[in-house]
Amino acid sequence: MMKIKSFLISFAMFFGVIFIFTGCTSAPIYNIQSKPIEGTHAKQDIGAGIFKAGQSLGWQMKKVEDGVILGKIAIRTHSANIKITYDDTNYNIELQKSKDLNYNKENNTIHKYYNGWIKNLENSIDINLSPYK
Numbered sequence: 001m002m003k004i005k006s007f008l009i010s011f012a013m014f015f016g017v018i019f020i021f022t023g024c025t026s027a028p029i030y031n032i033q034s035k036p037i038e039g040t041h042a043k044q045d046i047g048a049g050i051f052k053a054g055q056s057l058g059w060q061m062k063k064v065e066d067g068v069i070l071g072k073i074a075i076r077t078h079s080a081n082i083k084i085t086y087d088d089t090n091y092n093i094e095l096q097k098s099k100d101l102n103y104n105k106e107n108n109t110i111h112k113y114y115n116g117w118i119k120n121l122e123n124s125i126d127i128n129l130s131p132y133k
Contacts, residue, residue: 029108030115032093032122037086039131043067046086046129053124054084057117070096073117080114091125093118 054061059071081096101111
């Protein structure tokens with residue numbers, strides 16, 4: 001009886017640890033606030049660089065007004081809508097809505113895939129706006 005009890009406790013602990021390390025797919029939302037833009041660029045060139053960066057990664061980009069671009073990405077059943085605002089010196093990326101990404105407004109968490117998409121977009125924007133490209 002003691003061996004069975006020990007086995008069950010070990011079994012439960014093993015799968016509990018596995019669940020903790022593989023089941024955690026939510027993370028704090030990665031929004032970008034006041035990211036500095038390197039170098040000096042005309043505002044029109046900044047918008048074009050952001051637009052190009054998003055499109056190169058599969059984002060559907062739409063300029064809605066001067067200094068504001070909306071982006072949408074859909075991968076399988078997951079999708080995210082973002083708002084990118086910018087001026088001559090910095091840009092911001094903020095989640096607007098999502099689907100099938102476990103968004104929790106109260107905890108400010110979302111599926112970690114979203115954060116990866118935003119980090120890739122951020123890197124692409126920085127490369128497009130780099131004075132050294």
